[in-house]
Each structure stands twice: as structure tokens, then as C-alpha cells.
Amino acid sequence: MGEGSQKHRVIIVGGGFGGIRAAQELAKHSNEFDITLISDQPHFEYHAALYRVVTGRSPLEVCIPLSTIFENSPVKVVEDTIQTVYPKTKQILGKDGSKYIYDSLILALGSENAYLNVPGLREHSFTLRSINDALRLKRHIHETFIDAAIGLKNGQRHPIHLVLVGGGPTGVELSGELAIYARHMAKHHHLDPNTIIIDLFESGERLLGMLDKRVSELAFERLHQLGVNIFLNTPILENRIEAVYLADMKLKTKTLIWTAGVMTNQLYSKIKGLTFNSVGRVLVDLSMQAKGMHDLYVIGDAAASMYSGMAQTALYDGTFVAENLRRKLHGRPIVSYSPRQPISAIPIGPGWAMVVTKLGLITGRLGWWLRRIADWRFFNSILPLSKAFRAFSDGSHLSETCPICSKNQLN
Ligand SMILES: Cc1cc2nc3c(=O)[nH]c(=O)nc-3n(C[C@H](O)[C@H](O)[C@H](O)COP(=O)(O)OP(=O)(O)OC[C@H]3O[C@@H](n4cnc5c(N)ncnc54)[C@H](O)[C@@H]3O)c2cc1C
The missing domain is CATH 3.50.50.60 (FAD/NAD(P)-binding domain)
Incomplete structure (x- = not known):
């Protein structure tokens, strides 16, 4: 004592x-x-749901006040x-x-x-490590669509190019979900979905390099089906305000999402x-x-x-x-x-996930439900039942604030 x-x-x-x-x-x-x-900070952040905030879901699933978690608890919380x-x-x-x-x-x-000393990366990239990152990225993507729609009205066609760097779980989850979300957004912003490009770059020779090769291949196939362009063995060299330099390639984009460091x-x-x-x-x-x-x-x-x-x-x-x-x-x-x-459960696109267990790989809708059960079990372990249910169900609520999309609440 x-x-x-x-x-x-x-x-x-x-x-x-x-x-x-x-x-x-x-x-x-x-x-x-x-x-x-x-x-x-005064709240806990549920990182696993950050990608859902970027793609239109409520931030309330990610942010849970510490005062709620420790309500009626002897733990003193100090910010x-x-x-x-x-x-x-x-x-x-x-x-x-x-x-x-x-x-x-x-x-x-x-x-x-970590920005690995890549010039311009810290200054000009978006990341996904906190609720602030998620909301900043979401706002930027919607502004990009609004600008493209205004440009189109003025006779200028600007393809929307979203570039993700890092083929780990965050890059894979986010690119898969963005592929579908961007198509819905295009519809509401009266843009041609075919002008939206989503590229995922990975410096290693496969996605999800820490998992089994079969899992990497499956993630590759699934993302490919969703319309994500995947570039392996392609490290990023430099990032500028409107361009990114990769090995053998220069891309014009205002949206570089860095998930690798x-x-x-x-x-x-x-x-x-x-x-x-x-x-x-x-x-x-x-x-x-x-x-x-x-x-x-x-x-x-x-x-x-x-x-x-x-x-x-x-x-x-x-x-x-x-x-x-x-x-x-x-x-x-x-x-x-x-x-x-730990068990890896990686959602790729709405209603689909890969769950890697000791007993084998579970994919598709069942994988998705297992992932949601894991979310539920976590909330239920830190909150009383009714609050756990609210945090969990907040993950299904749409929360669009973009002036165009909020009228249509994407689904
Ligand atoms: C986008 C994303 C998705 C993820 N998805 C999954 C997943 O699906 N499954 C999984 O198992 N893992 C996932 N992870 C990893 C997981 O979030 C981390 O492993 C986990 O958060 C680590 O817990 P921790 O307690 O070490 O740190 P954290 O949960 O990050 O907590 C650190 C805390 O310290 C506080 N803090 C930092 N510095 C200070 C300071 N100087 N003074 C006071 N407080 C400070 C922070 O505000 C924070 O509250 C994901 C991570 C990210 C970024």
C-alpha cells in the first residue's frame, strides 16, 4: 500500500x-x-469503426465519453x-x-x-487514426464531389481520384467501403460514377502482409470486384498538394490517404x-x-x-x-x-468481411455478422446493456452533413 x-x-x-x-x-x-x-481526451475512441464514419455512419459509435464508461465507478477520470x-x-x-x-x-x-520521412506526406495527406482524422477526411471527400459537380456545370470534367497508400487492414477496409460509398455519392451529386477512381498502393508484394497468403489473395479479389485498383510493390516517394509521386508513376490527386505508417x-x-x-x-x-x-x-x-x-x-x-x-x-x-x-476480422465493402480464426477462414455475410458480434461484445463489456446497445446501433445510423448528401441520406 x-x-x-x-x-x-x-x-x-x-x-x-x-x-x-x-x-x-x-x-x-x-x-x-x-x-x-x-x-x-474526454472520450474513448473505437478505432475499428473509424472507416464507417468516413463513409457516412454516425461518429457516436466511435466516441464514447469516459464519463459514461466510468459512471458510478470508483475510477477517477482526469483529462x-x-x-x-x-x-x-x-x-x-x-x-x-x-x-x-x-x-x-x-x-x-x-x-x-509515422510518415517515414516521405517528403510532403505529413503536410498533405489524410490519415485515419482518430475521430478528427475521420471527420476531416469525410468533409474533404464531400467537398471534392461538390467541386467536381460545380466544375461539370461549368463544362469542366475533373475525374475524382482517391488514392490510398498502405495495404494493411485500414487501407483494405476503407478502400472497399469507399468504392461503394463513392458510387452512391456520385449519384446524389449528379456525377458519372465511372469518373471516380479509387487506387490502393502497397509497397510490399501483397495486401495484408501479416496474414496468410490465401487471405491476401482473397482481399485482392474482393477489392478488385468492388472496383478498387490495386498496385503492389509500389512505394510512395513524395506527396505534393495536388500530386503524388510513386515508384514509376505520378498521379494528380488532392486526396492521398496514408494508412501505412x-x-x-x-x-x-x-x-x-x-x-x-x-x-x-x-x-x-x-x-x-x-x-x-x-x-x-x-x-x-x-x-x-x-x-x-x-x-x-x-x-x-x-x-x-x-x-x-x-x-x-x-x-x-x-x-x-x-x-x-487475436482474431482478425476485416470488413471489405458493406455486409462482407473476412474473419481469420485458428480453425479457418470465414468470409462473406457470415464473416460480417461475426464482426458485428465482436463489436457488440466489446461495447457490452465496457458499458451497461442499454448504453452498449445504443453505441452498437449508432454504427448503423446514417449521419450525412454534406448539403447535397444530407438531403438524400445515402444508403
Ligand atoms: C483505423 C484503425 C482500425 C483498427 N481496427 C482494429 C480492429 O478491427 N481490431 C483490432 O484488434 N485492432 C484494431 N486497431 C488497432 C487498435 O485500435 C489498437 O491496437 C488499440 O487502440 C491499442 O490500444 P491502446 O490502449 O494501446 O491505445 P489506444 O486505444 O490508442 O489508447 C491510447 C490512449 O492514450 C491517450 N493518450 C495518448 N497520449 C497521451 C498523453 N500524453 N497523456 C494522456 N493520454 C494520452 C489517447 O488519447 C488514447 O485515449 C485499429 C486501429 C486503427 C487506427
């Missing part, structure tokens, strides 16, 4: 998947733990941006210098976009004593404590664990660390981390 306090003071930084799960698990033992969750961590004195500092003291610290800060939250690199693997993830021991440090745990995307980089892993880590903190408090032996392989 912390000095001068009856309870063990746990501070969790990061109100994402890992952070909220750790807080909720510890909250079950609030007689033993004093729990503070600090996050730099602050942590700037410095002092592991030796067990203190952390917030944006305006606020000081927080802990007995145990759980860092669950997630990841950021990810890096560990930069705060970790400022914490003295942490060590990192070759891709910048924090080395942790078998209890998820930062290597060589005490009472400082790193979970989720930033931890150098086998399956980090997925929400399911962050949730698993949150539960794992909470359980070990209890064991430690009671003087019981701690459990060693044993990585659990």
Missing part, C-alpha cells in the same frame, strides 16, 4: 482499449486500489496530457505542471502516425530508463513491467509483446496487469504473460 494512504494508488495513463480495461478490472477491487485514469514520467520518484507531470503520485503506473498511450507514442522515448525493440516498442518483462524498472507497466500497442498493435491484445494486457497487481498486493506469485493470438 502507498505511504500515508490506505489503498494502493494506481495511475493509468491512456483512455483507450488497454487503459479502460485495466481501470475497469481494478475497479472491481476498489477497496484495495485507488484508481485514477488520466487521458488527453490531462502527461508530459513527463519520473519513475524514480514515482511522479508524473501533466500539461500545466499538475503532479500525480503513484504506487503503480500503467502506461497505455497507444500509437501515432505507425509508431509508438513519442512520450515513451522521453522516459528515462525505458528500453526499446527494433520497431520502437517498449521492452517489458513477463509481468508487463518495463524491463529493469519497478511498478511501471506498459500495455497495448506500445509494449513489445507478440501480438501488440491490436485492440484485443490491449484489452488482454489490461486484464492481465490488473490481475497481477492484485496478486502482488496480496503477496501471491505473479502470473507470467502468455500472448494470446
Whole structure:
């Protein structure tokens, strides 16, 4: 227990998947733990639904206030941006210098976009890592359609060219959904759907490179059927305001969507004593404590664990660390981390998904329903039933604000 306090003071930084799960698990033992969750925004973001926000669905499925998640909970929620961590004195500092003291610290800060030193990419690309990114991209796409329609009325034909770079799950999901969405939009903006081009570029030799080859081939076929042009082995070299330079190619576009680069939250690199693997993830021991440090745990995307980089892993880590903190408090032996392989469920176009399980691959409508069941199970695990249902069903609601499309509410 912390000095001068009856309870063990746990501070969790990061109100994402890992952070909220750790807080909720510890909250079950609030007689033993004093729990503070600090996050730099007042809401949790459900990243898996970001592509749906770009393509016309409600942002309410993505944004869930932390105050709702922790309503009637002993967890204290504080909105602050942590700037410095002092592991030796067990203190952390917030944006305006606020000081927080802990007995145990759980860092669950997630990841950021990485632009891999490609000139112009940071300045001129769109990304999809947050609700702000999704809304910005959506607005831009609608403005592009409005401009094209005005141009057409004035006798100028401008094909609409949406370029996605990165053939991982985000690029695959978004391009598939955009292919259908853009056709609906074209109808409402009185544009010819055949003048809309959607290109997906990948620098590697296949899409979804982290999954089985068969899965990559299937994703390729499905996107091709939906009308997405796929270019493999084609890295991006430079991005300018209205043009993108790729290996052997220059394209005129105002819409480059960058989904390929990810890096560990930069705060970790400022914490003295942490060590990192070759891709910048924090080395942790078998209890998820930062290597060589005490009472400082790193979970989720930033931890150098086998399956980090997925929400399911962050949730698993949150539960794992909470359980070990209890064991430690009671003087019981701690459990060693044993990585659990997440299930990949990748929607490609409306009502269709690929689900990769240990037992095999499930595709099509059934895959889609399995994916929706996973969404539901997640919401139900963090919210009371009625609120979980609302968040889940918000994912089906249309939310068009474009002056043209809002009149027609695309479906
Ligand atoms: C578009 C997209 C789709 C995805 N789809 C899936 C999917 O279908 N399935 C899947 O398993 N995974 C998916 N992922 C990956 C998944 O979202 C991440 O693995 C997961 O969010 C990691 O959880 P985390 O707790 O480590 O970080 P996050 O959930 O990112 O949470 C980090 C939190 O820390 C806060 N924070 C950051 N810096 C500070 C600071 N200095 N001070 C205070 N707070 C701070 C952030 O605001 C955020 O609340 C997707 C990711 C993206 C971007």
C-alpha cells in the first residue's frame, strides 16, 4: 500500500482499449486500489469503426465519453496530457505542471502516425487514426464531389481520384467501403460514377502482409470486384498538394490517404530508463513491467509483446496487469504473460468481411455478422446493456452533413 494512504494508488495513463480495461478490472477491487485514469481526451475512441464514419455512419459509435464508461465507478477520470514520467520518484507531470503520485503506473498511450520521412506526406495527406482524422477526411471527400459537380456545370470534367497508400487492414477496409460509398455519392451529386477512381498502393508484394497468403489473395479479389485498383510493390516517394509521386508513376490527386505508417507514442522515448525493440516498442518483462524498472507497466500497442498493435491484445494486457497487481498486493506469485493470438476480422465493402480464426477462414455475410458480434461484445463489456446497445446501433445510423448528401441520406 502507498505511504500515508490506505489503498494502493494506481495511475493509468491512456483512455483507450488497454487503459479502460485495466481501470475497469481494478475497479472491481476498489477497496484495495485507488484508481485514477488520466487521458488527453474526454472520450474513448473505437478505432475499428473509424472507416464507417468516413463513409457516412454516425461518429457516436466511435466516441464514447469516459464519463459514461466510468459512471458510478470508483475510477477517477482526469483529462490531462502527461508530459513527463519520473519513475524514480514515482511522479508524473501533466500539461500545466499538475503532479500525480503513484504506487503503480500503467502506461497505455497507444500509437501515432509515422510518415517515414516521405517528403510532403505529413503536410498533405489524410490519415485515419482518430475521430478528427475521420471527420476531416469525410468533409474533404464531400467537398471534392461538390467541386467536381460545380466544375461539370461549368463544362469542366475533373475525374475524382482517391488514392490510398498502405495495404494493411485500414487501407483494405476503407478502400472497399469507399468504392461503394463513392458510387452512391456520385449519384446524389449528379456525377458519372465511372469518373471516380479509387487506387490502393502497397509497397510490399501483397495486401495484408501479416496474414496468410490465401487471405491476401482473397482481399485482392474482393477489392478488385468492388472496383478498387490495386498496385503492389509500389512505394510512395513524395506527396505534393495536388500530386503524388510513386515508384514509376505520378498521379494528380488532392486526396492521398496514408494508412501505412505507425509508431509508438513519442512520450515513451522521453522516459528515462525505458528500453526499446527494433520497431520502437517498449521492452517489458513477463509481468508487463518495463524491463529493469519497478511498478511501471506498459500495455497495448506500445509494449513489445507478440501480438501488440491490436485492440484485443490491449484489452488482454489490461486484464492481465490488473490481475497481477492484485496478486502482488496480496503477496501471491505473479502470473507470467502468455500472448494470446487475436482474431482478425476485416470488413471489405458493406455486409462482407473476412474473419481469420485458428480453425479457418470465414468470409462473406457470415464473416460480417461475426464482426458485428465482436463489436457488440466489446461495447457490452465496457458499458451497461442499454448504453452498449445504443453505441452498437449508432454504427448503423446514417449521419450525412454534406448539403447535397444530407438531403438524400445515402444508403
Ligand atoms: C483505423 C484503425 C482500425 C483498427 N481496427 C482494429 C480492429 O478491427 N481490431 C483490432 O484488434 N485492432 C484494431 N486497431 C488497432 C487498435 O485500435 C489498437 O491496437 C488499440 O487502440 C491499442 O490500444 P491502446 O490502449 O494501446 O491505445 P489506444 O486505444 O490508442 O489508447 C491510447 C490512449 O492514450 C491517450 N493518450 C495518448 N497520449 C497521451 C498523453 N500524453 N497523456 C494522456 N493520454 C494520452 C489517447 O488519447 C488514447 O485515449 C485499429 C486501429 C486503427 C487506427
